[in-house]
Amino acid sequence: MVQSSNFNQSLAVLVDADNAHPSIVGGLLAEVAKLGVASVKRIYGDWTTPNLGQWKQVLLEHSIQPIQQFRYTTGKNATDSAMIIDAMDLLYTGHFVGFCLVSSDSDFTRLAARIRESGCRVYGFGEEKTPRPFVSACDRFIYTEVFTKKPEGDPEGALTPRSSKELRCDTGLLNLIRGGIQAASDEAGWAQLGPVGNYISRTANDFDPRNYGYVKLSELIAAIGLFEVERRETRIYVKDIRKKTNGVLASS
Numbered sequence: 001m002v003q004s005s006n007f008n009q010s011l012a013v014l015v016d017a018d019n020a021h022p023s024i025v026g027g028l029l030a031e032v033a034k035l036g037v038a039s040v041k042r043i044y045g046d047w048t049t050p051n052l053g054q055w056k057q058v059l060l061e062h063s064i065q066p067i068q069q070f071r072y073t074t075g076k077n078a079t080d081s082a083m084i085i086d087a088m089d090l091l092y093t094g095h096f097v098g099f100c101l102v103s104s105d106s107d108f109t110r111l112a113a114r115i116r117e118s119g120c121r122v123y124g125f126g127e128e129k130t131p132r133p134f135v136s137a138c139d140r141f142i143y144t145e146v147f148t149k150k151p152e153g154d155p156e157g158a159l160t161p162r163s164s165k166e167l168r169c170d171t172g173l174l175n176l177i178r179g180g181i182q183a184a185s186d187e188a189g190w191a192q193l194g195p196v197g198n199y200i201s202r203t204a205n206d207f208d209p210r211n212y213g214y215v216k217l218s219e220l221i222a223a224i225g226l227f228e229v230e231r232r233e234t235r236i237y238v239k240d241i242r243k244k245t246n247g248v249l250a251s252s
Helices: 022-035 050-062 078-093 106-117 132-137 164-168 171-184 193-203 217-224
Strands: 010-016 037-045 065-068 098-102 121-126 140-143 227-232 235-240
Touching (some): 010 078, 065 078, 078 098, 078 106, 098 106, 121 132, 171 217
Parallel strands (some): 121 140
């Protein structure tokens, strides 16, 4: 498979029009740009149906190629099959380092697993209702609500952060961060933020600070109020405040 740097790696972006909304496209493509170059951008659906009409302007603006797939019979999704076949054809070319699968449909679970078996990375994009098997089958999964959540009256589209109290009640989140700090910390309990973030990503592939209303991991950790965050020159370090240098637990 092709090996390249993140910013230059060639990606195939495949969108299931029946399970995605036009409002996410701007945020979606901005996110894809952080991962690599979208060499292929295709969207699949039956474009003869009126419910997909709202996609037209979005596709023109972002140069996304619509792939027509007629419905052969009621109740059967031929769109999924067309997208899967195209994905395998693209995979066999060997030109792509990764695939971005945009859908909330669990039917793409096996496709994601098969692509990963071939050495390519799979980035999934879907709504929070996406079935867990599809989420787990991807290297990384990003919930598309982060592209559309906008507080009322905020034209900039800033995220609405959860309060410190809410974050402290999220045991899963706290355990995830503490696990990352423990895995990367020195004898004094300090850990660089980068390795902590890598641990979290490997442990929970759908983790994203934006799910909690924060753009950066450092902002999320600081907002919780149970961790020290310290900048040293160009690097950020974090520490569990329950830990003292002598190893004795302090109350949180």
